[in-house]
Amino acid sequence: MATVLESDEHKTLRAAVSALGNRYGHAYLAKVIAEKSHPTELWAEAAKLGYLGVNLPEEHGGGGGGIAELSIVLEELGAAGCPLLMMVVSPAICGTVIARFGTEEQKREWLPALADGTRTMAFGITEPDAGSNSHRITTTARRATDGPAGQPEGRADWILTGRKVFISGVDIADATLVVGRTADARTGKLKPCLFIVPRDAPGFGRRQIDMELHGAEKQFELTLDDVRLPADALVGDEDAGLLQLFAGLNPERIMTAAFAIGMGRYALSKALVYARERTVWREPIGAHQAIAHPLAQAHIDLELARLMMQKAALLYDSGDDVGAGEAANMAKYAAAEACVKAVDQSVHTLGGNGLTGEFGLASLITASRVARIAPVSREMILNYVSHQTLGLPKSY
Numbered sequence: 470m471a472t473v474l475e476s477d478e479h480k481t482l483r484a485a486v487s488a489l490g491n492r493y494g495h496a497y498l499a500k501v502i503a504e505k506s507h508p509t510e511l512w513a514e515a516a517k518l519g520y521l522g523v524n525l526p527e528e529h530g531g532g533g534g535g536i537a538e539l540s541i542v543l544e545e546l547g548a549a550g551c552p553l554l555m556m557v558v559s560p561a562i563c564g565t566v567i568a569r570f571g572t573e574e575q576k577r578e579w580l581p582a583l584a585d586g587t588r589t590m591a592f593g594i595t596e597p598d599a600g601s602n603s604h605r606i607t608t609t610a611r612r613a614t615d616g617p618a619g620q621p622e623g624r625a626d627w628i629l630t631g632r633k634v635f636i637s638g639v640d641i642a643d644a645t646l647v648v649g650r651t652a653d654a655r656t657g658k659l660k661p662c663l664f665i666v667p668r669d670a671p672g673f674g675r676r677q678i679d680m681e682l683h684g685a686e687k688q689f690e691l692t693l694d695d696v697r698l699p700a701d702a703l704v705g706d707e708d709a710g711l712l713q714l715f716a717g718l719n720p721e722r723i724m725t726a727a728f729a730i731g732m733g734r735y736a737l738s739k740a741l742v743y744a745r746e747r748t749v750w751r752e753p754i755g756a757h758q759a760i761a762h763p764l765a766q767a768h769i770d771l772e773l774a775r776l777m778m779q780k781a782a783l784l785y786d787s788g789d790d791v792g793a794g795e796a797a798n799m800a801k802y803a804a805a806e807a808c809v810k811a812v813d814q815s816v817h818t819l820g821g822n823g824l825t826g827e828f829g830l831a832s833l834i835t836a837s838r839v840a841r842i843a844p845v846s847r848e849m850i851l852n853y854v855s856h857q858t859l860g861l862p863k864s865y
Contacts, residue, residue, distance in 0.1 A: 490549025495829040498551040522584025529580035535786030536720045540727035547731015554686045555638045557724040562717040563590040563646045570705030591642035593633040610649040627698045633691040661714045663704040672696040682835050722797035726778040726804035729840035733771045733811035740815035763814045770807035802850045805840035812837040
Protein backbone atom coordinates (compact mmCIF):
# COMPACT_ATOMS: atom_id res chain seq x y z
CA MET A 470 0.00 0.00 0.00
CA ALA A 471 2.99 2.33 -0.38
CA THR A 472 2.15 5.44 -2.32
CA VAL A 473 4.02 7.56 -4.86
CA LEU A 474 3.38 10.57 -2.66
CA GLU A 475 6.04 9.33 -0.25
CA SER A 476 9.72 10.13 -0.50
CA ASP A 477 12.31 7.40 -0.99
CA GLU A 478 13.29 7.84 2.66
CA HIS A 479 9.70 7.25 3.76
CA LYS A 480 9.39 4.17 1.57
CA THR A 481 12.63 2.79 3.00
CA LEU A 482 11.41 3.46 6.54
CA ARG A 483 8.08 1.82 5.79
CA ALA A 484 9.76 -1.32 4.41
CA ALA A 485 12.18 -1.57 7.34
CA VAL A 486 9.48 -1.22 9.98
CA SER A 487 7.29 -3.70 8.12
CA ALA A 488 10.11 -6.24 8.27
CA LEU A 489 10.48 -5.67 12.01
CA GLY A 490 6.74 -6.00 12.60
CA ASN A 491 6.46 -9.19 10.60
CA ARG A 492 9.20 -10.79 12.70
CA TYR A 493 6.94 -10.34 15.72
CA GLY A 494 3.43 -10.31 14.28
CA HIS A 495 0.01 -10.75 15.82
CA ALA A 496 0.93 -13.99 17.57
CA TYR A 497 3.54 -12.15 19.64
CA LEU A 498 1.09 -9.46 20.74
CA ALA A 499 -1.61 -12.04 21.50
CA LYS A 500 0.85 -13.93 23.71
CA VAL A 501 1.81 -10.76 25.55
CA ILE A 502 -1.85 -9.93 26.19
CA ALA A 503 -2.66 -13.47 27.32
CA GLU A 504 0.22 -13.37 29.78
CA LYS A 505 -0.86 -9.91 31.01
CA SER A 506 2.62 -8.72 30.17
CA HIS A 507 4.04 -5.87 28.06
CA PRO A 508 5.60 -5.89 24.57
CA THR A 509 9.00 -5.03 26.01
CA GLU A 510 11.01 -6.96 23.41
CA LEU A 511 9.37 -5.24 20.45
CA TRP A 512 9.53 -1.86 22.19
CA ALA A 513 13.24 -2.29 22.92
CA GLU A 514 14.10 -3.40 19.40
CA ALA A 515 12.08 -0.61 17.80
CA ALA A 516 13.93 1.82 20.06
CA LYS A 517 17.32 0.34 19.23
CA LEU A 518 16.61 0.77 15.52
CA GLY A 519 15.71 4.42 16.09
CA TYR A 520 12.01 4.09 15.32
CA LEU A 521 10.56 5.24 18.65
CA GLY A 522 12.35 8.57 18.57
CA VAL A 523 12.25 9.18 14.83
CA ASN A 524 10.20 12.37 15.42
CA LEU A 525 12.39 13.83 18.16
CA PRO A 526 15.26 16.33 17.66
CA GLU A 527 18.64 14.90 16.68
CA GLU A 528 20.43 17.00 19.28
CA HIS A 529 18.48 15.13 21.94
CA GLY A 530 18.97 11.63 20.59
CA GLY A 531 16.07 11.50 18.14
CA GLY A 532 15.91 10.95 14.41
CA GLY A 533 15.17 14.57 13.52
CA GLY A 534 11.99 13.67 11.64
CA GLY A 535 8.40 14.48 12.45
CA ILE A 536 4.97 13.02 13.00
CA ALA A 537 4.95 11.93 9.35
CA GLU A 538 7.77 9.50 10.05
CA LEU A 539 6.42 8.36 13.43
CA SER A 540 2.99 7.66 11.92
CA ILE A 541 4.63 5.41 9.31
CA VAL A 542 6.25 3.40 12.10
CA LEU A 543 2.99 2.86 13.96
CA GLU A 544 0.99 2.13 10.82
CA GLU A 545 3.41 -0.56 9.65
CA LEU A 546 3.60 -2.21 13.06
CA GLY A 547 -0.20 -2.22 13.08
CA ALA A 548 -0.35 -3.70 9.58
CA ALA A 549 1.89 -6.51 10.86
CA GLY A 550 -0.53 -7.16 13.72
CA CYS A 551 1.59 -5.77 16.57
CA PRO A 552 0.93 -2.04 17.07
CA LEU A 553 2.50 -0.27 20.04
CA LEU A 554 -0.18 1.96 21.56
CA MET A 555 2.31 3.74 23.83
CA MET A 556 3.90 5.23 20.72
CA VAL A 557 0.85 7.48 20.54
CA VAL A 558 1.50 8.67 24.06
CA SER A 559 5.19 8.69 24.92
CA PRO A 560 7.07 9.97 21.84
CA ALA A 561 4.14 11.51 19.92
CA ILE A 562 2.35 13.51 22.61
CA CYS A 563 4.78 13.87 25.50
CA GLY A 564 7.95 13.93 23.41
CA THR A 565 6.51 16.51 21.03
CA VAL A 566 5.27 18.80 23.80
CA ILE A 567 8.59 18.69 25.66
CA ALA A 568 10.58 19.19 22.44
CA ARG A 569 8.52 22.24 21.50
CA PHE A 570 7.91 23.88 24.86
CA GLY A 571 10.08 22.24 27.52
CA THR A 572 12.99 23.89 29.27
CA GLU A 573 16.50 22.87 28.25
CA GLU A 574 16.73 20.86 31.44
CA GLN A 575 13.47 19.03 30.68
CA LYS A 576 14.67 18.28 27.16
CA ARG A 577 17.99 16.90 28.40
CA GLU A 578 16.32 14.78 31.04
CA TRP A 579 13.49 13.31 28.99
CA LEU A 580 14.01 13.40 25.23
CA PRO A 581 17.02 11.06 24.92
CA ALA A 582 15.34 8.53 27.22
CA LEU A 583 12.02 8.73 25.36
CA ALA A 584 13.89 8.30 22.08
CA ASP A 585 15.88 5.22 23.13
CA GLY A 586 12.91 3.67 24.93
CA THR A 587 14.54 3.46 28.35
CA ARG A 588 11.88 5.73 29.82
CA THR A 589 8.23 6.22 28.95
CA MET A 590 5.73 8.90 29.80
CA ALA A 591 1.94 8.63 30.05
CA PHE A 592 -0.49 11.44 29.23
CA GLY A 593 -3.29 12.43 31.58
CA ILE A 594 -6.07 14.58 30.16
CA THR A 595 -9.42 12.73 30.21
CA GLU A 596 -11.55 13.19 33.32
CA PRO A 597 -14.70 11.43 34.59
CA ASP A 598 -16.89 14.50 34.06
CA ALA A 599 -15.10 16.03 31.07
CA GLY A 600 -14.74 13.14 28.62
CA SER A 601 -13.80 14.41 25.18
CA ASN A 602 -14.31 18.05 26.15
CA SER A 603 -10.85 19.26 27.13
CA HIS A 604 -12.32 22.70 27.93
CA ARG A 605 -14.10 21.26 30.99
CA ILE A 606 -11.04 19.89 32.77
CA THR A 607 -11.30 20.46 36.51
CA THR A 608 -7.89 19.23 37.72
CA THR A 609 -6.41 22.39 39.20
CA ALA A 610 -2.92 23.60 39.95
CA ARG A 611 -2.16 26.30 42.45
CA ARG A 612 1.02 27.83 43.77
CA ALA A 613 2.14 26.71 47.22
CA THR A 614 2.12 29.47 49.81
CA ASP A 615 4.42 27.83 52.36
CA GLY A 616 7.71 28.27 50.52
CA PRO A 617 10.80 30.10 51.78
CA ALA A 618 10.31 33.73 52.69
CA GLY A 619 11.06 36.04 49.81
CA GLN A 620 10.76 33.30 47.19
CA PRO A 621 9.60 34.71 43.84
CA GLU A 622 6.03 33.76 42.90
CA GLY A 623 7.27 32.09 39.71
CA ARG A 624 9.55 29.73 41.68
CA ALA A 625 6.99 28.49 44.20
CA ASP A 626 5.98 24.83 44.17
CA TRP A 627 2.80 23.66 42.47
CA ILE A 628 -0.03 21.77 44.19
CA LEU A 629 -2.18 19.59 41.88
CA THR A 630 -5.61 18.27 42.80
CA GLY A 631 -8.01 16.27 40.64
CA ARG A 632 -8.85 13.00 38.91
CA LYS A 633 -8.10 11.46 35.53
CA VAL A 634 -9.57 8.38 33.88
CA PHE A 635 -8.71 6.01 31.00
CA ILE A 636 -5.03 6.87 31.15
CA SER A 637 -2.93 4.32 29.26
CA GLY A 638 0.27 2.69 30.47
CA VAL A 639 0.62 4.43 33.82
CA ASP A 640 1.95 1.22 35.38
CA ILE A 641 5.01 1.23 33.12
CA ALA A 642 5.48 4.98 32.74
CA ASP A 643 8.19 6.80 34.65
CA ALA A 644 6.02 9.93 34.78
CA THR A 645 2.71 11.26 33.51
CA LEU A 646 2.27 14.52 31.63
CA VAL A 647 -0.84 15.81 33.39
CA VAL A 648 -3.10 18.50 32.00
CA GLY A 649 -4.30 20.79 34.78
CA ARG A 650 -5.71 24.28 34.95
CA THR A 651 -4.40 27.34 36.70
CA ALA A 652 -6.35 30.44 37.62
CA ASP A 653 -5.71 33.54 35.55
CA ALA A 654 -5.38 36.36 38.10
CA ARG A 655 -6.49 38.93 35.51
CA THR A 656 -9.71 37.25 34.38
CA GLY A 657 -10.42 34.68 37.05
CA LYS A 658 -10.79 32.02 34.35
CA LEU A 659 -8.99 28.70 34.36
CA LYS A 660 -6.39 28.01 31.68
CA PRO A 661 -4.76 24.70 30.76
CA CYS A 662 -1.18 23.92 31.75
CA LEU A 663 0.93 20.78 31.57
CA PHE A 664 2.94 19.25 34.40
CA ILE A 665 5.39 16.35 34.59
CA VAL A 666 4.28 14.20 37.54
CA PRO A 667 6.74 11.44 38.60
CA ARG A 668 5.12 8.07 39.22
CA ASP A 669 6.24 8.02 42.87
CA ALA A 670 5.08 11.54 43.73
CA PRO A 671 3.31 11.57 47.14
CA GLY A 672 -0.45 11.85 46.69
CA PHE A 673 -0.34 10.50 43.13
CA GLY A 674 -2.49 7.36 43.12
CA ARG A 675 -3.67 4.97 40.44
CA ARG A 676 -6.29 2.24 40.11
CA GLN A 677 -6.46 -0.14 37.17
CA ILE A 678 -9.78 -0.12 35.36
CA ASP A 679 -11.33 -3.50 34.57
CA MET A 680 -11.76 -3.46 30.79
CA GLU A 681 -13.68 -5.88 28.58
CA LEU A 682 -11.17 -4.96 25.87
CA HIS A 683 -7.94 -6.81 26.52
CA GLY A 684 -4.80 -5.01 25.41
CA ALA A 685 -1.13 -4.92 26.22
CA GLU A 686 -1.52 -1.42 27.63
CA LYS A 687 -3.68 -1.21 30.74
CA GLN A 688 -6.06 1.64 31.57
CA PHE A 689 -6.04 3.53 34.86
CA GLU A 690 -7.91 6.03 36.95
CA LEU A 691 -5.59 8.56 38.56
CA THR A 692 -6.06 10.62 41.70
CA LEU A 693 -4.02 13.69 42.49
CA ASP A 694 -4.45 14.47 46.16
CA ASP A 695 -2.53 17.70 46.74
CA VAL A 696 0.43 16.42 44.73
CA ARG A 697 3.30 18.80 45.36
CA LEU A 698 5.63 19.46 42.44
CA PRO A 699 8.63 21.75 42.05
CA ALA A 700 8.23 24.89 39.99
CA ASP A 701 10.14 23.35 37.09
CA ALA A 702 7.56 20.56 36.72
CA LEU A 703 5.57 22.98 34.57
CA VAL A 704 6.19 22.40 30.86
CA GLY A 705 6.37 25.58 28.85
CA ASP A 706 4.77 28.91 29.60
CA GLU A 707 2.03 29.22 32.17
CA ASP A 708 0.27 31.68 29.86
CA ALA A 709 0.52 29.69 26.61
CA GLY A 710 -2.71 27.84 27.35
CA LEU A 711 -4.34 25.93 24.51
CA LEU A 712 -1.37 26.31 22.15
CA GLN A 713 0.74 23.90 24.17
CA LEU A 714 -2.14 21.52 24.79
CA PHE A 715 -3.06 21.14 21.14
CA ALA A 716 0.61 20.79 20.23
CA GLY A 717 0.19 17.38 21.83
CA LEU A 718 -3.41 16.63 20.87
CA ASN A 719 -2.90 17.06 17.12
CA PRO A 720 -0.11 14.43 16.98
CA GLU A 721 -2.31 12.21 19.15
CA ARG A 722 -5.09 12.34 16.56
CA ILE A 723 -2.67 11.72 13.67
CA MET A 724 -1.12 8.75 15.45
CA THR A 725 -4.54 7.35 16.32
CA ALA A 726 -5.29 7.48 12.60
CA ALA A 727 -2.08 5.56 11.93
CA PHE A 728 -3.06 3.01 14.58
CA ALA A 729 -6.48 2.52 12.96
CA ILE A 730 -5.18 2.34 9.40
CA GLY A 731 -2.61 -0.26 10.39
CA MET A 732 -5.25 -2.35 12.13
CA GLY A 733 -7.55 -2.09 9.12
CA ARG A 734 -4.76 -3.17 6.79
CA TYR A 735 -3.94 -6.16 8.96
CA ALA A 736 -7.56 -7.32 8.95
CA LEU A 737 -7.92 -6.75 5.22
CA SER A 738 -4.74 -8.72 4.47
CA LYS A 739 -6.13 -11.73 6.32
CA ALA A 740 -9.42 -11.50 4.42
CA LEU A 741 -7.68 -11.23 1.05
CA VAL A 742 -5.60 -14.37 1.60
CA TYR A 743 -8.71 -16.25 2.66
CA ALA A 744 -10.80 -14.94 -0.26
CA ARG A 745 -8.15 -16.08 -2.75
CA GLU A 746 -7.79 -19.57 -1.26
CA ARG A 747 -11.23 -20.51 0.06
CA THR A 748 -13.11 -22.31 -2.70
CA VAL A 749 -16.88 -22.78 -2.92
CA TRP A 750 -18.65 -24.09 -6.06
CA ARG A 751 -15.29 -24.56 -7.79
CA GLU A 752 -14.39 -20.85 -7.53
CA PRO A 753 -12.44 -18.90 -4.91
CA ILE A 754 -14.94 -16.86 -2.93
CA GLY A 755 -13.01 -13.72 -3.86
CA ALA A 756 -14.22 -14.16 -7.44
CA HIS A 757 -17.75 -13.30 -6.33
CA GLN A 758 -18.62 -9.62 -6.30
CA ALA A 759 -20.51 -9.96 -3.01
CA ILE A 760 -17.11 -10.69 -1.44
CA ALA A 761 -14.80 -8.74 -3.74
CA HIS A 762 -16.60 -5.39 -3.81
CA PRO A 763 -16.84 -4.82 -0.04
CA LEU A 764 -13.15 -5.67 0.30
CA ALA A 765 -12.33 -3.25 -2.51
CA GLN A 766 -14.38 -0.57 -0.75
CA ALA A 767 -12.51 -1.23 2.50
CA HIS A 768 -9.19 -0.81 0.68
CA ILE A 769 -10.35 2.47 -0.90
CA ASP A 770 -11.52 3.85 2.45
CA LEU A 771 -8.20 3.00 4.11
CA GLU A 772 -6.26 4.66 1.29
CA LEU A 773 -8.38 7.82 1.52
CA ALA A 774 -7.91 7.94 5.28
CA ARG A 775 -4.15 7.62 4.85
CA LEU A 776 -4.11 10.56 2.43
CA MET A 777 -5.81 12.76 5.03
CA MET A 778 -3.39 11.47 7.68
CA GLN A 779 -0.45 12.38 5.46
CA LYS A 780 -1.91 15.84 4.90
CA ALA A 781 -2.34 16.34 8.64
CA ALA A 782 1.23 15.19 9.36
CA LEU A 783 2.61 17.45 6.64
CA LEU A 784 0.76 20.47 8.00
CA TYR A 785 1.81 19.74 11.55
CA ASP A 786 5.45 19.14 10.73
CA SER A 787 5.54 22.37 8.70
CA GLY A 788 4.33 24.37 11.72
CA ASP A 789 0.74 25.01 10.63
CA ASP A 790 -1.00 24.18 13.91
CA VAL A 791 -4.37 25.59 12.84
CA GLY A 792 -4.47 23.72 9.55
CA ALA A 793 -3.16 20.59 11.23
CA GLY A 794 -5.94 20.73 13.82
CA GLU A 795 -8.64 20.47 11.20
CA ALA A 796 -6.83 17.82 9.15
CA ALA A 797 -5.84 15.75 12.20
CA ASN A 798 -9.44 15.53 13.37
CA MET A 799 -10.62 14.58 9.90
CA ALA A 800 -7.88 11.98 9.57
CA LYS A 801 -8.75 10.41 12.90
CA TYR A 802 -12.44 10.30 11.97
CA ALA A 803 -11.85 8.85 8.51
CA ALA A 804 -9.35 6.27 9.73
CA ALA A 805 -11.60 5.07 12.54
CA GLU A 806 -14.55 4.59 10.21
CA ALA A 807 -12.38 2.85 7.62
CA CYS A 808 -10.87 0.57 10.26
CA VAL A 809 -14.22 -0.53 11.68
CA LYS A 810 -15.58 -1.28 8.22
CA ALA A 811 -12.43 -3.17 7.19
CA VAL A 812 -12.50 -5.31 10.32
CA ASP A 813 -16.21 -6.04 10.02
CA GLN A 814 -15.92 -7.03 6.38
CA SER A 815 -12.83 -9.12 7.00
CA VAL A 816 -14.52 -11.09 9.77
CA HIS A 817 -17.61 -11.49 7.60
CA THR A 818 -15.47 -12.77 4.71
CA LEU A 819 -14.06 -15.55 6.88
CA GLY A 820 -17.43 -16.43 8.37
CA GLY A 821 -17.05 -18.66 11.41
CA ASN A 822 -13.30 -18.75 10.91
CA GLY A 823 -13.26 -15.02 11.52
CA LEU A 824 -14.19 -15.68 15.13
CA THR A 825 -11.46 -18.25 15.81
CA GLY A 826 -8.14 -17.62 17.49
CA GLU A 827 -6.31 -19.04 14.48
CA PHE A 828 -6.92 -16.00 12.30
CA GLY A 829 -6.60 -13.29 14.95
CA LEU A 830 -9.53 -11.16 13.78
CA ALA A 831 -12.24 -11.58 16.40
CA SER A 832 -10.45 -9.46 19.01
CA LEU A 833 -10.26 -6.62 16.49
CA ILE A 834 -14.06 -6.32 16.45
CA THR A 835 -13.79 -4.63 19.84
CA ALA A 836 -10.36 -3.08 19.37
CA SER A 837 -11.35 -1.29 16.16
CA ARG A 838 -14.03 0.62 18.08
CA VAL A 839 -11.37 2.27 20.21
CA ALA A 840 -10.43 4.61 17.37
CA ARG A 841 -14.05 5.77 17.17
CA ILE A 842 -14.11 6.60 20.87
CA ALA A 843 -10.60 7.68 21.84
CA PRO A 844 -8.90 10.05 22.22
CA VAL A 845 -11.92 12.05 21.08
CA SER A 846 -15.29 10.72 20.01
CA ARG A 847 -16.41 10.95 16.40
CA GLU A 848 -19.33 13.12 17.52
CA MET A 849 -16.96 15.70 19.00
CA ILE A 850 -15.01 15.70 15.75
CA LEU A 851 -18.23 16.33 13.84
CA ASN A 852 -18.93 19.19 16.26
CA TYR A 853 -15.47 20.59 15.55
CA VAL A 854 -15.86 20.40 11.78
CA SER A 855 -19.39 21.78 11.75
CA HIS A 856 -18.44 24.75 13.93
CA GLN A 857 -14.82 25.51 13.04
CA THR A 858 -14.80 24.52 9.36
CA LEU A 859 -18.36 25.02 8.21
CA GLY A 860 -19.20 27.97 10.45
CA LEU A 861 -22.45 26.47 11.73
CA PRO A 862 -23.84 27.68 15.09
CA LYS A 863 -23.47 25.68 18.27
CA SER A 864 -26.33 24.03 20.08
CA TYR A 865 -24.46 24.12 23.40
